[in-house]
Amino acid sequence: MTEKMNGISRKDFLKGAAVGIAGIATMGLVGCSKETAAPTESISWDQETDIVIVGLGGAGAAAAWQAGTAGADVIALELAKQAGGSTNICGGLINIGGGNALQKAAGFEDSVDNYYKYMVKALGLGADEEQIRVFVEKSPEMYTWLTETIGVEFKPGYNPRWPEPVNIDAGLTCTGDEFSNDYADVSIPIPRTGWVEGEGIPEGALTGRKNGSGFFQPLLRAVNAIPKIKILYETAGEELVFDHDAQRVIGVKAKQGEKAITIKARKAVILTAGGFALNKDMMKNYCPAYYGIPGLGTRGDNGVGIKMGQAVGADTRNMHCAYTTLSAASYFSQTSGAGGPLSQGVLVSQFGTRFIAEDHYYSYTPDYMLQNHYRAKYSPSYAIIDSKILADIPEASREKFTALIKAEASSIKELAKALGTPEGALENTLDFYNVGAAEGKDVVFNKQKKYITPITKAPFYAVEVKPSAAVFTTGGLRINTDAQVISAKSGNPIAGLYSAGRNASNVMGQQYGGSGVSVATCYVFGRIAGQKAAEETAWS
Incomplete structure (x- = not known):
């Protein structure tokens, strides 16, 4: 960074080490003090507005719509050439x-x-x-x-x-x-x-005709119809401008290509830049249980928005939490519906023992596998089924399913030997399960009766089950119910700063709760952020 950039001295911004994230530098707060900050009036602004929104995915678009509808002038910064982020490409x-x-x-x-x-x-x-x-x-x-x-x-x-x-x-x-x-x-x-049905299939869509464009594109059209909202595409938010005298956020420093710009936010800045699943360093530091699983999202899920908040002293919550699914998820479920034919089997660790009810939502299970202290014994795990259960696998996907079969045997004892489980463990697990299953009961994990069937008809199969090649983070900046970002030092809101979507930690904890919770929080808390920011009194 040069001493002088676009008429703004280094003193105008918070000091700290630059953190490289997907080619974007974010400044830290370390070492910054009131005495080193330049007067607000010395800052040369390139643009100004009431509200600056960093990231135009689901949360950012909801915030922009709400703020613009409430009468506020809005500038939305979007890293990509088009809006949408993960919301646009999700499963609908x-x-x-x-x-x-x-x-x-x-x-x-x-x-x-x-x-x-x-x-x-x-x-x-x-x-x-x-x-x-x-x-x-x-x-x-x-x-x-x-x-x-x-x-x-x-x-x-x-x-x-x-x-x-x-x-x-x-x-x-x-x-x-x-x-x-x-x-x-x-x-x-x-x-x-x-x-929802998608509006076509966007590039990078995770599913087919049912995808997130069905509920994002109508919102984007509504945003574009509001004259008070200006969208700057291919513009990356980099730093927050913080006034130490007023103790509030007053703007954003951004990059358009190689051009640095500063935007004054008369009322507030809303950070909606996504999570950090595509930032390997952050995944390793904050979310080690999920480290190494490829990220699910867009290149905007690089953690920049979280780093921007941290640089002005923002607290974080649940940074160790994330979402992923199973390699055999489509067989533990019905198309976009929890529960499927493989839920009739028993899921065992490499010890040959059950650890969960097999009819759980397919994100609940990998969370258990990854966060268990004995990860090496739970990933992979094995779904044990018999020929009756195999017959319930849809014919159209039978070939794909058989590729997941790790071992086949005429008896459970032979299957255990093929898997290398401790002597007698898998046999005892199945013997005990089958006694209850004969009466329609799962006395240990209380699986739904519709999925309980004795596993007795040879041949027997072990299907490899492990966390899949997709993860997104659910932790982020700590916010209150008004979507205000909370200071780690004081525990109070940081004036002029809001956040929503995966940039923030809101309702989610150790578990995900169900597909579509993330999108829903984007819309609910994005709208709250937009409304509350619009109600702010302008600082200048």
């Missing part, structure tokens, strides 16, 4: 509950309280119950906003759980653990995942 799933029209039309009666009880337990250790309460209370409103204001279409119908036939056209499915017996003590099982 969004978690919506509390009793919306889509649920009611499919014959399901939900409530905010029922939704809340499920989410508190399903999101696991480290989940923020205050934020969960806000999230679930806003969910019915979010559905109405998406369908009636933004123009997102959820087709009627329900995609049922296995073994009922797949309904690919349905707008409602169940991707989480709602029907797991582990949650029967707190909530009534209700499907809560909206499923």
Whole structure:
């Protein structure tokens, strides 16, 4: 960095070591003091607005729409040539509950309280119950906003759980653990995942015709229709400008190609730049259990937005938490619906012992495998099935499935020998399981009865199961229920700074809870950030 850049001296910005992230330098806070900061009036601004938004994915677009609708002038910075981020390329799933029209039309009666009880337990250790309460209370409103204001279409119908036939056209499915017996003590099982048709198949889309463009592109059109919103594409947010006298964020330093620009934010900056799954150093430092699994997202998921917040003293939460799935997830589930034919088997570690109910949501299982202290014994694990269960695998995917089979044998003892499990362990596991299964019971892990069947018909198979080649992070900047970023030093909001989406840590804890939770939090907390930022009093 030169002494003088675009008329702004180094003293105008926080001092610290530059952290290289995907070619973008982010400045740290270390060593900065009030005495070294230059007066605000000495800064030469290239542009100014009420609100600067860094990152125009789902959270950024929701924030921009809300702020622009509220009358604020907005400049949104987007690293890529087009908006969307991970939201645009995801599988078209969004978690919506509390009793919306889509649920009611499919014959399901939900409530905010029922939704809340499920989410508190399903999101696991480290989940923020205050934020969960806000999230679930806003969910019915979010559905109405998406369908009636933004123009997102959820087709009627329900995609049922296995073994009922797949309904690919349905707008409602169940991707989480709602029907797991582990949650029967707190909530009534209700499907809560909206499923949209994509507007074509975007480059990098994770799925086919059902993808996130179906609920992002209508939002982007709504954003583009608001004259007060200006989008700067191929513009990377780099640093926050912090006024030490006023103790607040007052702008953003960014890069357009090789050109450095500074943008004054009269009211606030909203960080919505994504997570850090594509930043290997951050994954190794913060999320070691998931380190080495290829990142799921776009190049914007490089952690820059989190680093920007940290540089002005922001606290973080749950930086060790992430989402991934299983290599055999599509057989533990039905197309975008939890529960599938492989859930009838037993999942064992390399010790030959069960460790989880096999009908859990397919992100819950790899979380257990990766975060267990004996990772080497849980990755890979093995799904043990017999010829009856193999016959339930759809014929269209049978060839692909057989490639996952690690061993085949005429007896469990021979299968154990092929896998190298401790002598007698796998045999005892199956003997014990089969006794209960003959009575329709899983006395250890309480699997749903529909997935309980004795594993007795030779030949027997061991299917290799391990965390898949995709991970995204769920930890980030600590925010409150108004989406304000919290100071690590004071525990109070940092004036003029908001965050949402994967840039922030909101409702999620040790577990993910169900496909589409991430997108839903982007929209709920993105809108909150936009509204609250628009309500700020301009500092100048």
